Structure formats: structure tokens, C-alpha cells
Amino acid sequence: MEEYVTKLSKLLERNPQGVESINLDYYFDSVNERNFLEILGNNDLWNKVFYKVEKHYNSNKFLAPHDESVCDNIFKLIVAIQNTEDKQQKVLLLLLIVYLDDTLLLTQHLIHKGFFTNVLDKIFSILGNINLNASISTSDLHWESEMFKKYQSGIKNNNIVDIYGFIFAYERGYNFIPDSFINVCMLSLSQLSTKKATELLENKNNVLLMRQLIIGLPNEIKLQLANCSNNQLLKFEALREVVYFQRTARSLSYKEQGFISDIILSFSDDDIFWAQFLTFYLEYPSRAPLLFQPLGNVLNQLNEKHWRTFASKVHISKYNDPDSKQALNIFFNDIQDEKASTMVSKMVFQEWEIFIDNHSGFLNNILTTDVIDIVIYHIINNLSKKEVESTLMANLDIIHEINNRWFKSELEQTALFYKSMSKIFVYGMAIEKHSLNKFKKLILVTLNECTACNKGGHQYENNTCDLFNKYILKNI
Structure with a gap:
């Protein structure tokens, strides 16, 4: 072919x-x-x-x-x-x-x-009569039927979780195939009359049908039509078509970035939909890295309420994936509003500390979750010398006294060790800024004295000792 x-x-x-x-x-x-x-x-x-x-x-x-x-x-x-x-x-x-x-x-x-110029009305009519129904032939008690009911309810209530819970299952089961006839008709209609193409899509509420209608269009046209529409579900699906699971194989054009920013901005008008949008994409940032630069640009235009919602949706502990980390860093680096970056980094930092303090699972290394760069940014730029110094000293004291305390098990002792080392690591990034060089020697002595730090596999670059040597102790 x-x-x-x-x-x-x-x-x-x-x-x-x-x-x-x-x-x-x-x-x-x-x-x-x-x-x-x-x-x-x-x-x-x-x-x-x-x-x-x-x-x-x-x-x-x-x-x-x-x-x-x-x-x-x-x-x-x-x-x-x-x-x-x-x-x-x-x-x-x-x-x-x-x-x-x-x-x-x-x-x-x-x-x-x-x-196609003189047949657009006929093409519009043909496309307007196209329908797409999911075939659910199982009993009412079967999980597919339950999911389909949620899908229908989700469409009524603009509930992204219920809609895409079904769509993801449908796509896995039916291997969604574009329709060549629809693609020909939609391309001709959208390129020759944005108004008619938008009118066609405006009143559609079947997300599967929306996808069938726009899937064959170039990304720029998908986004343009979505921007011309007031249909939030169409905007969401067009955005998903362009950025979801597209990774970094291609970059977005200037126009595409602008359209995406406008779509995201429109979501912020509805607090509930804004929260749902953030939940969807912040669950696994690595699935949509192309989204995060426009998202950072949009946050510059929003207010404190929106920043708080964003920060509350960031998963502190769910992922440990370089692609997710990169996506979040791209987003954060594109926030130009100082107040926004301060608030977002502060909330992420606070959640990170809560996560570290309450972590109850097995640890054999320091915790480097995907928000660590945002946490470090906040510590370096927003915490005082006194706060950095006191936290470093407190956690070094914990390490030095760790063999004098009673623990239920060695696992509990090791976990406390790595929790403290995690804090020492991120706070240690501010040593240079605040001229706290005395802590470099204290950390080096601690690493050399504590056998616990040698339990975590020196063959890996990101083990505790290597991380400290690479980022904290490099100029000692």
C-alpha cells in the first residue's frame, strides 16, 4: 500500500x-x-x-x-x-x-x-445522519453493561471518569478503526467551512461518535474545531486525540500550542471540569508530555483557586518514572508567574513532606519521586537558611542516634534511616546557596559511618550514596 x-x-x-x-x-x-x-x-x-x-x-x-x-x-x-x-x-x-x-x-x-465546494450541504447532511452505538449484548448485571450505563450517565453529567472508564475498555476490546468515508467528508467540510464543521460537532454528546468524526483530521484542524465549539466533551476528546499517548515523537506547532492553551483555559471556567481534567492528566503525566508546556502557560493566566486545585491533583508518590518527572518539570518551568510557582511548589513540598513522614512501606533507598525537582526548587528558593539548617541538623541527629533506639524490626529501622536521608538529600541541595558547607562534611561522615546506606545496591546510579556523591558532595 x-x-x-x-x-x-x-x-x-x-x-x-x-x-x-x-x-x-x-x-x-x-x-x-x-x-x-x-x-x-x-x-x-x-x-x-x-x-x-x-x-x-x-x-x-x-x-x-x-x-x-x-x-x-x-x-x-x-x-x-x-x-x-x-x-x-x-x-x-x-x-x-x-x-x-x-x-x-x-x-x-x-x-x-x-x-467539494458546491456539495458541502449534502456532505453536512450525510455526516449529520451518521450514528455510532456501542454494541452491549450482555446481561444487565455484566460489568460491560454497568460501564456503559456509567458512560451514558457520565455524558449527561460531564463526568470524565465515567465516560473514559468505558471508552478505554471499548478501545481495548474493539480496536477503534477510523472510517475512510467519514474522514474524506470531515476533511472536506472542515477545510472549506469551519462554521459548518463546528455546527455538526457542537450538539454531539456521544464521545465515541465525536472521535469517529475527528480522528482522521490533522491535529491542527481537530484543535481548531474544538476551540470554535462550546462543547466541553468535544474539546476534551480533541485534546486527548492530540496529546494522549503521543509522547515526544513530534513537537507541537506554535498554532497547536495556542489552540491547546485556549482549550485548557476554557476548562478553568468550570471548577468541577477543571478538577476532572487535572485528575485525568496528572494521574500519569508520562502519558501526555506534550500537554504540560501549554498547561504551564495557562497557569500563568489563572488565579490562586486554580493553582490550589492543580497542586492538590499532583500525585506525590504514585509514580517514579523519568518521563513523568520530565513532564512535570516542563510544566513547572513554564510557569512565569512568581506567585503561582511559589504557591504550587509550596503545596507540592508540603504534600511531599507529609508523604515522607507517613510512608510505612519497605525502603532500601532514598525516595526520589517525580516531584523531587519541584520540592528542591521550593527548598532552595523559598525556605530560609534557618529552616534548611535546622532540618538538616535534626535529620542528621536521627541518623546518629538510630542505633540507640528500639525498633520492632530491622525493616522499621531501615525505613526511618531512608526517610531521614531523603530529607537530608533534598535540603542538602540548598547548602551552596546558604553557604552551609559544614554540612557536607557531616553528611560525608554519616554516609561513611552508617552501614545501612550500603544495603541498597551500589550497581544502580540512583542509590543513596551515588546520589549524594553526584549532587551534594561533588565539590568537597
């Missing part, structure tokens, strides 16, 4: 001047107003009809890369499509366009040539 797409792109560069156009009468006998929708909705009938069309015009696209006569016939078909002026015939030719190319190369070419 890749060979055919390459061939097709070259065909579309040909000059149609003087090319003998193929007569399309046979096609219009095969595809007409009576059977158009039936062919569209029946794969077997589609294959049967286009096998005959393909044979009649000697236009097998799979042979095109290896047979110039087939290429010539396909080009003549394209020229014949371009030369068609009758509106009803143009609508019927939509199926032939899909047959000839489902990658939208031909569609883009025909948009440029003005082919």
Missing part, C-alpha cells in the same frame, strides 16, 4: 491538460442514489461493486506501482472526477474517492481543485 501512495502522490502532480477522460457511466450505473447508502454500510456489497468497477476500468490500485497502464487509468479516473460538475454525481463519487485513496492525499488534492 505504501508503494501505491507514493505512486498516487506522483500521479497527482501530473498535468491533466489534454488527458482523455474516462467515461464514468459504468460507475454511475453501479453506484446510484438507490444503493449509495447500502453500499456504504455493507462491506460485502462494497467489495462486490468495486471489484466490478475496478475490473471495468482496469484500475486495480495494488497493481498500479508495477503497471503503467493501470496508473494511467487511475489518473484518467481522477481527471474524470475533477471534471464532474453535477452535484448529485459528485456525492456518488465520494465512494470512488475513498476507494482510490484512503490516506486523504486525493481528498486534499480535490479540495484544492474546488471539487
Whole structure:
């Protein structure tokens, strides 16, 4: 298929001047107003009809890369499509366009040539009548039915958790496949009339159908349509299509970043939806790294209430993933508002300290969760010399007295050791700023004296001793 797409792109560069156009009468006998929708909705009938069309015009696209006569016939078909002026015939030719190319190369070419201009109303009508229902044939007590009920309820109440709990399961089970016919129609409609495309999507409340309608569109167009709409679920789905699980394979254009920022900003108008949006993306930041730079830009424009909501949704302990850490750092570095960065870092820092103090699980290393850089930023920039000094001393004292205290088990003793070392590590990052160099020697002595720090596997770069040597003790 890749060979055919390459061939097709070259065909579309040909000059149609003087090319003998193929007569399309046979096609219009095969595809007409009576059977158009039936062919569209029946794969077997589609294959049967286009096998005959393909044979009649000697236009097998799979042979095109290896047979110039087939290429010539396909080009003549394209020229014949371009030369068609009758509106009803143009609508019927939509199926032939899909047959000839489902990658939208031909569609883009025909948009440029003005082919769709006078049939937009008909395309709008066809798309408006398309529906998509999930097939739930199990009993009412089955989990799928329960999830579908939650999905329906979620749509009524704009509840993201209930909606996407079902959609994620649906996507895993049904391997969501784009529809080539819908893609051709939506691309032509959205590129030639943003107003009509937005109107089409505005009143849709079936998120699965929304996805089916926008999935084939370029990202910039998806985001543009969402921005023109007041439909929050459409905005959310368009954003998810662009950033969710897209990692860093491509960067966002300036326009795309602007559209995403506008979408995020619109979510902030509704406190409940804003909280749901943050919950969705802060659960696993590594799933949407492209989101966090625009998110940082938006936080500069918001108020204290929104900053507090954001900080409350950051998971202090849930992940320990370099990609999540990077995503959060990208976000934080793009907050230009000093008051916002101070408040967010303070709340994250406070939650981190609570997490450290109350951690009850097994520890064999210092805790370096993905918010650690934000915690360190706060300690360096917002805590006083006295606060840094007293915390370092208090935790060094705990380490020095650790063998003189009674513990239920060695595990409990080791956990306390690493909790204290975790605090010493992050507070130790402020040693240079406050000229507290005496603590470097105290920390070095502590590391050398305490055998506990040697229990955690020296082969790993991020073990306790290596981290201290790399970041705290490097200039001693």
C-alpha cells in the first residue's frame, strides 16, 4: 500500500491538460442514489461493486506501482472526477474517492481543485445522519453493561471518569478503526467551512461518535474545531486525540500550542471540569508530555483557586518514572508567574513532606519521586537558611542516634534511616546557596559511618550514596 501512495502522490502532480477522460457511466450505473447508502454500510456489497468497477476500468490500485497502464487509468479516473460538475454525481463519487485513496492525499488534492465546494450541504447532511452505538449484548448485571450505563450517565453529567472508564475498555476490546468515508467528508467540510464543521460537532454528546468524526483530521484542524465549539466533551476528546499517548515523537506547532492553551483555559471556567481534567492528566503525566508546556502557560493566566486545585491533583508518590518527572518539570518551568510557582511548589513540598513522614512501606533507598525537582526548587528558593539548617541538623541527629533506639524490626529501622536521608538529600541541595558547607562534611561522615546506606545496591546510579556523591558532595 505504501508503494501505491507514493505512486498516487506522483500521479497527482501530473498535468491533466489534454488527458482523455474516462467515461464514468459504468460507475454511475453501479453506484446510484438507490444503493449509495447500502453500499456504504455493507462491506460485502462494497467489495462486490468495486471489484466490478475496478475490473471495468482496469484500475486495480495494488497493481498500479508495477503497471503503467493501470496508473494511467487511475489518473484518467481522477481527471474524470475533477471534471464532474453535477452535484448529485459528485456525492456518488465520494465512494470512488475513498476507494482510490484512503490516506486523504486525493481528498486534499480535490479540495484544492474546488471539487467539494458546491456539495458541502449534502456532505453536512450525510455526516449529520451518521450514528455510532456501542454494541452491549450482555446481561444487565455484566460489568460491560454497568460501564456503559456509567458512560451514558457520565455524558449527561460531564463526568470524565465515567465516560473514559468505558471508552478505554471499548478501545481495548474493539480496536477503534477510523472510517475512510467519514474522514474524506470531515476533511472536506472542515477545510472549506469551519462554521459548518463546528455546527455538526457542537450538539454531539456521544464521545465515541465525536472521535469517529475527528480522528482522521490533522491535529491542527481537530484543535481548531474544538476551540470554535462550546462543547466541553468535544474539546476534551480533541485534546486527548492530540496529546494522549503521543509522547515526544513530534513537537507541537506554535498554532497547536495556542489552540491547546485556549482549550485548557476554557476548562478553568468550570471548577468541577477543571478538577476532572487535572485528575485525568496528572494521574500519569508520562502519558501526555506534550500537554504540560501549554498547561504551564495557562497557569500563568489563572488565579490562586486554580493553582490550589492543580497542586492538590499532583500525585506525590504514585509514580517514579523519568518521563513523568520530565513532564512535570516542563510544566513547572513554564510557569512565569512568581506567585503561582511559589504557591504550587509550596503545596507540592508540603504534600511531599507529609508523604515522607507517613510512608510505612519497605525502603532500601532514598525516595526520589517525580516531584523531587519541584520540592528542591521550593527548598532552595523559598525556605530560609534557618529552616534548611535546622532540618538538616535534626535529620542528621536521627541518623546518629538510630542505633540507640528500639525498633520492632530491622525493616522499621531501615525505613526511618531512608526517610531521614531523603530529607537530608533534598535540603542538602540548598547548602551552596546558604553557604552551609559544614554540612557536607557531616553528611560525608554519616554516609561513611552508617552501614545501612550500603544495603541498597551500589550497581544502580540512583542509590543513596551515588546520589549524594553526584549532587551534594561533588565539590568537597
